[in-house]
Amino acid sequence: MSGDIAWVELPAADTTKARTFYGGLFGWTTTEFGGDYHTVDNGPAGAIAPRAETFTHPRVYFATDDVEVSVKRVHELGGTAEEIQDVPGVGRLVHCRDDQGTPFSLYEPAAQA
Structure with a gap:
């Protein structure tokens, strides 16, 4: 439905550390989608991705x-x-x-x- 949150990306300077952190906090597991981009398997629709100069805060995608x-x-x-x-x-x-x-x-x- 239009306006619903469809996807969330969490930027990380070190995606391995971020995956360990969120795995420990919420029990999330991830799958590498490509490069250093990791989709969340058992949590919100989203991913942990490499931080960039223009990507320093969580990114919300609206449908x-x-x-x-x-x-x-x-x-x-x-x-x-x-x-x-x-x-x-x-x-x-x-x-x-x-x-x-x-x-x-x-x-x-x-x-x-």
């Missing part, structure tokens, strides 16, 4: 039925959006900021065959 329409609305409301990214087999996503500069992301799931 949308049409990412292009949502990006247009973000702009109309005074926010900004980066380029939409297509992730094969996953869907489409875009990183945005609201009209006060708060970062968030939008996610449109891939169509089911």
Whole structure:
């Protein structure tokens, strides 16, 4: 449903330490998805990912039925959006900021065959 939290990414300077921490705290296990990106197996829909200069706080992805329409609305409301990214087999996503500069992301799931 549009507006629901669909995915959360936790940035970590050391993903091995982060996986140990959250595993000890919540019992989470993870699976490497690619590179140093680890999806959570038995917790919230999300991942532990390498921290980057532009990715220092948890990133929340809100579900949308049409990412292009949502990006247009973000702009109309005074926010900004980066380029939409297509992730094969996953869907489409875009990183945005609201009209006060708060970062968030939008996610449109891939169509089911």
